[in-house]
Amino acid sequence: MLGALIRKNAYYDSVTLMLISQDLKEQAGVQEVLVGMGTELNLDLVRNLEMFSPELEPVGPNDMFIAAKFDEQQTSFQAIETAFDELISKKSADSNGNYQPPTLKSALRQLPDANLVQISIPGQYASAEVEEALNAGLHVMLFSDNVPIEDELRLKKKAVEKGLLLMGPDCGTAIINGVPLCFANAVKRGKIGVVGASGTGTQEVTTLIDKLGEGLSQVIGTGGRDLSEAVGGLMMLQGFDALITDPETEVIVLISKPPAAAVAKKIYDRAKTSPKPVVIDFIGGDAQAIREAGAYPCLSFEDAAAKAVALLRGEPVQDQDSLRMADSALEELLTAELGRLQPEQTKLLGLYTGGTLADEAMKFLGQKTAIYSNIPLSPELALENMPAAGGHLILDLGEDQFTRGRAHPMIDPLTRSEFFSSRVDGQTAIVLLDLVLGYGSHADPAKAVVQSVLEARARLAREGKDLVVVASVTGTDQDPQDLGSSTRTLKQAGIIVMPSNAQAVRLVSRMMEKMHSGAENGA
Amino acid sequence: MALNDLFTQELKVINMGLESFHDELKSQHVQTVQVAWKPRAGGSQKMLSLLNKLKKVSSSKEKAG
Incomplete structure (x- = not known):
């Protein structure tokens, strides 16, 4: 009916x-x-x-x-x-029945000393509201996407003229004066400042800095298009300048996918004159050019966090380029985990809620083998080109194609649960995934993952098969979901939890090598 | 407001859109006001462009006056 x-x-x-x-x-x-x-x-x-x-x-x-x-x-x-x-x-x-004013103007009468407007209305209406906020001298966090790039450029120019932040459009994370905005984690306050153009990448770096015992001064988001040629890095440069003059900030970290060449040059020029050390993670960007600018290039988000902390503490700056696990422990783990798989189980399935984390995984694993994806490293690796016989697959579940009519998978875990049901099959050997905690995210994402893993294992058990699951948790013990209890929930379900996405990816790489060599020896 | 002035002030936020973001701020004891936002002019593009014209006329009158 x-x-x-x-x-x-x-x-x-x-x-x-x-x-x-x-x-x-x-x-x-x-x-x-x-x-x-x-x-x-x-x-x-x-x-x-x-x-x-x-x-x-x-x-x-x-x-x-x-x-x-x-x-x-x-x-x-x-x-x-x-x-x-x-x-x-x-x-x-x-929402405790407080009066809700209908417009920005009337909201300002209620909170006259407001200094920031957080906007997450449908994109087609956002530009007018941003303009009004900037005209009123307010900083803006713009979560909305689908804002035309011409509007972004025009409004960012206005923000720069007025000395204001316009973080976004499509900006998911920022921490201003210790307050997490939209999707951000509860991290310690400290002396490392971040400007980030990629949301979950920024969350990963800031939480890892927290885990290493240091804190953040300011975390400024820019939105993903800021470093395109059209926008010219206006907000990254504005944020970079602000951190250079901020007395609380001693080390600066910049995070983005590789920028347009002209924009990268502007940032390197600024880095050359920065009186404070600068760590740059352009996720696969030109390491040599970064070094020549006197800044520190990075191999991963984990590496960015470690370098920023080392610089702050005056310790030697070293590349974090290996799996931090003793050889004997690794061998034991590989034998135990892979020993539970059947010979026809050879495929990797990455189910990510964080797009930049999925990208980091592909950039690393994709060096050795073809990884298909909905955000592929090259067009021939697009999801629709995956052979019928199957292949290694890493998905960014937060992309529009998977979120039609529902919230982002960091809010609504159902999307990933459905992919566990539809994509985990008799060929799947390893599932690699992220768990992003923090404000804005689902109240208990670990529980949802565990339920999916248990169901998938029960289904595979009927064919005499099992599954290896490797996860990393982007979060802190101060987050509402609590890093410690989320990690325990996952481990109790037999999920391997690694201390960062980079470590999870490196472990999976070793597993795939071992499976590959095992298959060759067996043949 | 210069950018670095923001870093020395208490953050006070007007939230327009997803109420969950407003709730999260309140849970951290951040002063925040939720706007009961609705599309301007009921989302009608025609009405919106008329309103914008009116706004321009009235602001130029204000300046002239």
Whole structure:
């Protein structure tokens, strides 16, 4: 039985509606339900789920709708609507009933000394709000994506003129004055300042600095397009300058995918005159050019964190280029883990929620073998080119193609659970994954991963097979999810937990070498 | 506000969009206000461009006056 309703001009944010959809799905008799704003994307989803009914014809993008498929023996559409109203009013009550002003201008009357605006509204509306914030002299954290690049350039120029931060668009992480914004971790305050153009890369570096016992002064995000030729690195340069003059900052770390050549040159020129040591992780960037600029190039996020800490402490700066595990312990681990696999289990499956972490894994493992991906290192390795017989695969589950109509997999672990069900098969030997903790992320991502691993193992056990799972956790003990307890949860389920993504990747590389040599010897 | 001035101030945030971000800030005792944001002009592009024109006219009148 199908049911649907529209509420004209009722606006709720997408995460709120997605979470409510999930709760409604758990009601008895509800087979499928989607609550959303009436955008084309959401209506496509309704059609794909075969839930489109005539009641939905007049829906517009500013209307909220509920579409449901249910068993009329067990429930009714009326009951689903009532449950929705209860959930949404509970959500409002959680927000403690404080008055919410309708515009930025009226919000400023309520908090006149506000200094930063955090914006996560749909991208097509974001530029106007950013402009108003900058005009009011406010710094901006812009989480929204789908903002036109011309707008980004124009607004960043305005921000630079006014001496303001415009972190974004598509900026997922920043820590200003010790306050984590959007997706960021609870790290110690300290003397290392970071400017990052890639979100989970920045989270990995900052949490590893925390694990090494040091802290962060400021963590400034720029958004992924900042170092493109079009935007010219405006915000990275602005942030870099701010950290150079910031008395709390003693060491500076810059993080980005390889920038456009002209932008890289500007950054190197600035690094040459920096009175403070600069560590640059351009994830596969030109190490020689970085050295010539008097800065320190990096092999991984882990290496960036270690170098920044060494520089701060006046210790020798060394490359972190190996697996930190004694040979005997490694051999024992490889024998025990790989010994549980059958000969036809040879494939690697990487299921990442952090795009930059997936990229780091591919850059390392891809040197030795072909890794297919939805964010491939080269076009021939695109997911759609993977041979029918299978191949090694690393997925960034946060890409738009996998998140249609649902929240990012760092918020909603269901996406990864589904990939465990659909992609782990009798050929899979190793699953490599990340767990990103911190503010903004799911309350207990470890539990969701463990459940997926147990289900996959039970399924493989019916064929007499098992699975090796290697994880790393980006987080700290101060994070709401707690690094220590998340790690224990994973380990108790037989998941190998490594201290960083780089270490997890290096371990997997050794496993793949061993499997390969074993196969050759066996042949 | 110069950029480095921000680093010496207490961070106070206006949040526009996902309420979960607002809730996270509150849980850290950061002063924050949530905007009950809705698309301007009900999301109508035509109405929006009319409003922008009106805004320009009124701001140029203010300047002239």
